[in-house]
Structures are given as C-alpha cells and as structure tokens.
Amino acid sequence: MATDIQHIARTVEAAAVMELLPARPRLLALGEPTHGEDTLLDLRNALFRQLVEEEGYRTITIESDCMAGLAVDDHIASAAGAPDEDEAMERGFSHGFGASAANRELVRWMREYNDGRPAPERLRFAGFDGPLEITAAASPRQALTALHGYLAARVDADLLPCTAQALDRLLGADARWTDPGAMWDPARSVGRSAGAAELRLLADDLAVLLDAQAPRLAAADPRDDWDRARLYARTATGLLRYHACMADPSPSRMTRLVALRDRMMADNLLALAERGPVLVHAHNRHLQREKSTMRMGGRPLEWWSAGALVSARLGEEYAFLATALGTIRHQGVDTPPPDTVEGLLYALPEAECLLDARRLATALHERRPAPRVSPYHGYFPLDPAHLAENDAIVFVRDVPGTAAG
Structure with a gap:
C-alpha cells in the first residue's frame, strides 16, 4: 500500500506547500497533534524561515496568550524598554511554551533577522489564544485598563463611560478572577456578580467607543498602537464573557467554555489576517475544519x-496543514497499526513528508483505514473520516524523546 501513496509524498518545503493550495492564503495554519515536542516545533521553524525568505511572510502566531505575546513582539523589534531574551521567554508565552528550546530559537532568529531592517520588512510575533489556561482564566484588568487608558488619552473625557478609578473598584483583587477552583465549581466564579455584570457593560461601551472613533484614531496613531487597542478591546470583552460562562451552573457550561475560547482565537486570527500572510501554529483541534471533540470532566464536548x-x-484564504505522526515512544505511542492512516504513512521511507490530503483520502478510500487509538491522552491521531477536509498532511515518522521544557 505504501507504493500507492509514495508518488504523492513530497518534501516539507514552502514551495511544495504553495503548489498544493488553490490560492495564496492569508492564514496558513500548521497544526500539531500533541504539544511539547520540539521536533514538531523545529519543523515549524524551518518552514517559517522558508516562508519568510521565499514567500514574503512576515508574521507568525502561535497558540499562546495574545497579551503575553506582545512582550515577544517588542523583544524581536528591539523596541524601547523591550524585555531581554530571557524575560521575553518567561513573560511572553503561556502554557509553559517559553521553556521550549525550539521556541527560544525561533525568537532569537526573528530578532536577528530584524536587526537593521526597515519597519515594513521586520518580522512580527503574536499569540492568538486568550489569556486562558486549562484550569483558570486571567483577570480582565490588564486588557480593560489598557483599553481605557488608550481611549482616555485620545478622546474627550465626557465620552468615556467611566473613570479608571471606577474600573479599579469594580475589578477588585485579581485573585478573585483567577481562582482555579472556579473552573470546576461555578459557585466560586465571580463572573456573574453584580460588579462583573457592570464591567461587561462598561467593556462593551469602551469597545463601541473605540469603533466609533476609528476613522480619527486609526489615522492619527501608528498602526501598531491602533492594532493593540483593538486587541485590548477583544480581550477585555472576551474574558468577561468567558468569566460569566464560568459562573454558569448549566450542563452546557463546559461546551460553551471551550467554544468561547476558540471564538476568541478566531477573532484574533481574523485581525492578524489583515496583515497577511501569516503562519499560524497550534494544536490540530484548534485549526481543523470539522467539529472538534473531546471529553472533559466526564462529559463529551463538541464545538467549532x-x-x-x-x-x-x-474560504480559500485559509489553508490548514494537519500534522500526523508515527511514534512518540517516550509517551507510550509506539508503531501505529498498519490499518490506520498513520500506519500506512509509517510504511513510507521518508522521516518527514508532505501529502495532498484530498489525493491521500482518494487513494485510501477503498482501504477504509481504521481510527488510531492513542494510549497517551496528550496525543490526538488523525480522524480518517475527515481526511479530505484538510488541505495537506505533514507526516513526521518518529518523535524522539526530547520533549520541550
């Protein structure tokens, strides 16, 4: 069977990727089936360098806190007062991704590339996740006060819906918002308190005011300042919506939370697409076109x-390359069964290869590959039923035991 698909396997290179796509995407998404493996990040880094040098890409965004990522962007731009490399790695990533040697190498290369180049040619870094961890959500303070401060410096005071002091009073102690117990016990969340409800209204008023003043503010400010103000507005309103959902005791609570997280991601990606083109890197489950599924707290969840x-x-300005892999032996993921998509790809001789997903689905149609079952909760195999909904498959044969961090 390997010989049947050998002819569609190609080297993982930027030019080969572009040849597979029907149009030049504004967002080129590269997924990974598990987090924390620098082998997959090294492949991402190599592809991004080629996209920069051969295809004119200038921005990469990863599944990390969008507010924290501003520190990395400042560092690679050598902005005044920007954090040094160690601080950028510590402050600029969420989910523990700052401990990755491959992420550090990416940041170092981007800063070196930018050195001496004019602003329009410099590379940009962004996180596109919300300020969220699996067990907690951030306080809306940073985003909300930054949005208020931006507007207070630029519009008449009587247009503002509140003062900075009023925001501070309503926000209270940040520990109220970040209590990890609130993820599993809605009664511990402050997201539906009277103060939180008032903050949601104020955040919405501030976001609307920002939009209403867009013609003047966008023309008067550097593009980066304007883009950051819009990021503050998206994040403040998104976080307050997320906290309100955390306080919801209904059975749909967890489904709504995971959906809200991806909605925040999507809003950030659409904003970044205005820069275009952008390389996006995240888990396959956040980038796929079919519905995402998982179990959390004993419940099955489905969301877009x-x-x-x-x-x-x-449409065609979004392209998705799903990464599949053969083994992660240090996580108990051994040679894939030969009747799975991963098993059929494992029979190919290449350590890494790129395949047109629709041609692969056609080639495997009569074989009807079985779904692979993962013994490791952190790894999600391909779903053969949705193979053709990807634009391409990047296959990595073996992931050696060098987990990031």
Whole structure:
C-alpha cells in the first residue's frame, strides 16, 4: 500500500506547500497533534524561515496568550524598554511554551533577522489564544485598563463611560478572577456578580467607543498602537464573557467554555489576517475544519474550532496543514497499526513528508483505514473520516524523546 501513496509524498518545503493550495492564503495554519515536542516545533521553524525568505511572510502566531505575546513582539523589534531574551521567554508565552528550546530559537532568529531592517520588512510575533489556561482564566484588568487608558488619552473625557478609578473598584483583587477552583465549581466564579455584570457593560461601551472613533484614531496613531487597542478591546470583552460562562451552573457550561475560547482565537486570527500572510501554529483541534471533540470532566464536548470559524469567513484564504505522526515512544505511542492512516504513512521511507490530503483520502478510500487509538491522552491521531477536509498532511515518522521544557 505504501507504493500507492509514495508518488504523492513530497518534501516539507514552502514551495511544495504553495503548489498544493488553490490560492495564496492569508492564514496558513500548521497544526500539531500533541504539544511539547520540539521536533514538531523545529519543523515549524524551518518552514517559517522558508516562508519568510521565499514567500514574503512576515508574521507568525502561535497558540499562546495574545497579551503575553506582545512582550515577544517588542523583544524581536528591539523596541524601547523591550524585555531581554530571557524575560521575553518567561513573560511572553503561556502554557509553559517559553521553556521550549525550539521556541527560544525561533525568537532569537526573528530578532536577528530584524536587526537593521526597515519597519515594513521586520518580522512580527503574536499569540492568538486568550489569556486562558486549562484550569483558570486571567483577570480582565490588564486588557480593560489598557483599553481605557488608550481611549482616555485620545478622546474627550465626557465620552468615556467611566473613570479608571471606577474600573479599579469594580475589578477588585485579581485573585478573585483567577481562582482555579472556579473552573470546576461555578459557585466560586465571580463572573456573574453584580460588579462583573457592570464591567461587561462598561467593556462593551469602551469597545463601541473605540469603533466609533476609528476613522480619527486609526489615522492619527501608528498602526501598531491602533492594532493593540483593538486587541485590548477583544480581550477585555472576551474574558468577561468567558468569566460569566464560568459562573454558569448549566450542563452546557463546559461546551460553551471551550467554544468561547476558540471564538476568541478566531477573532484574533481574523485581525492578524489583515496583515497577511501569516503562519499560524497550534494544536490540530484548534485549526481543523470539522467539529472538534473531546471529553472533559466526564462529559463529551463538541464545538467549532477557531480554524472552522476562520475558514467559514475566509474560504480559500485559509489553508490548514494537519500534522500526523508515527511514534512518540517516550509517551507510550509506539508503531501505529498498519490499518490506520498513520500506519500506512509509517510504511513510507521518508522521516518527514508532505501529502495532498484530498489525493491521500482518494487513494485510501477503498482501504477504509481504521481510527488510531492513542494510549497517551496528550496525543490526538488523525480522524480518517475527515481526511479530505484538510488541505495537506505533514507526516513526521518518529518523535524522539526530547520533549520541550
């Protein structure tokens, strides 16, 4: 069977990727089936360098806190007062991704590339996840006060819905918002308190004011300042919506939370697409076009991913490369069964290869590959039923035991 698909396997290179796509995408998404493996990040880094040097890409965004990522962007731009490399790695990533040697190498290369180049040619870094961890959500303070401060410096005071002091009073101690117990016990969340409800209204008023003043502010400010103000507005309103959902005791609570997270991701990706073109890197489950599924707290969850939401808006200007892999032996993921998609790809001689997903689905149609079952909760195999909904498959044969961090 390997010989039947050998002819569609190609080297993982930027030029080969572009040849597979029907149009030049504004968002080129590269997924990974598991987090924390620098082998997959090294492949991402190599592809991004080629996209920069051969295809004119200038921005990469990863599944990390969008507010924290500003520190990395400042560092690679050598902005005044920007954090040094160690601080950028510590402050600029969420989910522990700052501990990755491959992420550090990416940041170092981007800063070196930018050295001496004019602003329009410099590379940009962004996180596109919300300020969220699996067990907690951030306080809306940073985004909300930054949005208020931006507007207070630029519009008449009587247009503002509140003062900075009023915001501070309503926000209270940040620990109220970040209590990890609130993820599993809605009664511990402050998201539906009277103060939180008032903050949601104020955040909405501030976001509307920002939009209403867009013609003047966008023309008067550097593009980066304007883009950051819009990021503050998206993040403040998104976080307050997320906290309100955390306080919801209904059975749909967890489904709504994971959907809200991907909605925040999608909004950030659509904003970044205005810069275009952008390389996006995240888990396959956040980038795929079909519905995402998982079990959490003993319940099955289904929701539309950020990729599905963005694809519905951008059409062919969104492209998704799903990464599949053969083994992660240090996590108990051994040679894949030969009747799975991963097993059939494992029979190919290449350590890494790129395949047209639709041609692969056609080639495997009569074989009807079985779904692979993962013994490791952190790894999600391909779903053979949705193979053709990807634009391409990047296959990595073996992931050696060098987990990031």
